[in-house]
Amino acid sequence: MIRLARTVLGDVPAAELGSVDAHDHLFLRSPALPGEELDDPRAAEAELTAFREAGGGTVVQWTPRGMGRRLADAVAASRATGVHVVAATGLHQAAHYEPASLARDMDRLTDLFVTDLTTAPVRAGLVKVASGFHGLDAHARRTMTAAAEAHHATGAPVAVHLELGTAALDVLDLLCGDLGMPPASVVLGHLGRSPDARVHLEAARSGAFLAFDGPSRRHHPTDWRLFDRLTALVEAGHAGQILLGGDTTTAGARREGPGMRFLLRGLRPRLEREFGEEAGRAVFVENPGRVFGWVRAAPRTHAHP
Template sequence: MSPAVRTVLGDVPAAELGAVDAHDHLFLRSPALPGEELDDPRAAEAELTAFREAGGGTVVQWTPRGMGRRLADAAAVSRATGVHVVAATGLHQALHYQPALLERDMDRLAELFVADLTTAPVRAGLVKVAGGFHGLDAHARHTMAAAAEAHRATGAPVAVHLELGTAALDVLELLCGGLGMPPASVVLGHLGRSPDVRVQLEAARAGAYLAFDGPSRRHHATDWRLFDQLAALVEAGHAGRILIGGDTTTAGARREGPGMRFLLRGLRPRLEREFGAEVGRAVFVENPGRAFGWVQGPLAPGE
């Protein structure tokens, strides 16, 4: 039986996701990014339409609680375009929130995450948390403990923002070693921003999924390293652990492009020329279905 992925319009068999942008944002706001909000449903719909026309089937939005997820709008643009959207619950680094919000919610994070995943009017399909630069502070440890508890209650995957691509092994030590999560339910994001192939290989051997960012002006310095990193993983037999997403986080980045569609019109053809069509299908179609599938299967409404 194919695992199910929870989208904003309901559960979808992993085999029906189509080509996937494994890490992106249709909607996002943060006090750390003033004036750069992604908050226009028409722009989000246009982005999804372009992605669908390029052959895309699903976008995984990593925007967590309190950062402008606009879940009702995410559901509306998914319905309008026919592109599946997977939303996130969870919490980012503390700098993205007003202190009052954190003080109000920190003691009941796991409860809030589970509610977002199982009983909210528009439900999340993953838990997003964040590490720090080369380490995990108290906020990261607290939110990751809540994420692991939500995973145990639901089977939902946990996706982790790695600050500048660092602390991947610290995250796995905490989530999998200390908190008992299966590595296959952990997605590590932004690994390409710290292109340490040895760390990437160790994370892949542990069984986690590795999410690399697609091209953008903000992170262009990582673009030229991408294929060397992918080559090391493919040659070591870890093609089944690779995910790729665009990770557009600001209005400026959306205007500048190249946008979600470039993943399928630019990156996927290059990847298939380099490594073969089988690897291209694994990265964009098969791996996301496993990475974002719920290990205990879909829950009934209200369960």
């Protein structure tokens, strides 16, 4: 059976995604980041163009509901550049929302997520949720429960913002233990921000996908640890679960660079020198195709003009 990824332009065979930036943002806004909105369609299109020229095929945008996804602009940028864009539904931490809008949606999260994944005019290809720092508060448990319910209804993967890289095992206990999700449909994000090799290995043994993000000035403290963490995972046999993404979240980070293209012009050559070309293909092509290629239904018409 062909695995399909749900992009903003329709369903695409996972084998056609090409090299993937597995965690990034074309558009994003939050009251927690005033004045740092990613809301410029021309800048987003320029980023996608640079990524395509570096050999990129797909960008997975983790921006959830209520944080400026700008889906119409994502559609336009994908059409203009020929780069596939996978959008997210879901909900971030409560701090990223106005209390009134958050309260309005909390009792219907599962329905909202399923609609975004299945019948919305521009459909999402994953559910994004978030943990707290070293634990799960009531908001995290409610949003993760809805995300798991949406997964069971649709098969969509669930990607988790781990606050400063913490609480990975708590997340797995909830999603895969209490809520019955298969670990292979869970992506744990920001793991490099808490470089605990033992936690990373335990999470990998569960079967979940492990996402490391950066580089940018905002995330630079994680950069120098990246290859030590990757080495530990590759040597333990978990190369087939690693994902890499740029995770540019602010206008300042976009201006400062190095941008999405650095994943393919900077990190991928280093990764292949360290672990071989097969590992590079696994991290950038095969692993994203397996976790984001989830759709079982026949694809809608998909064509870039």
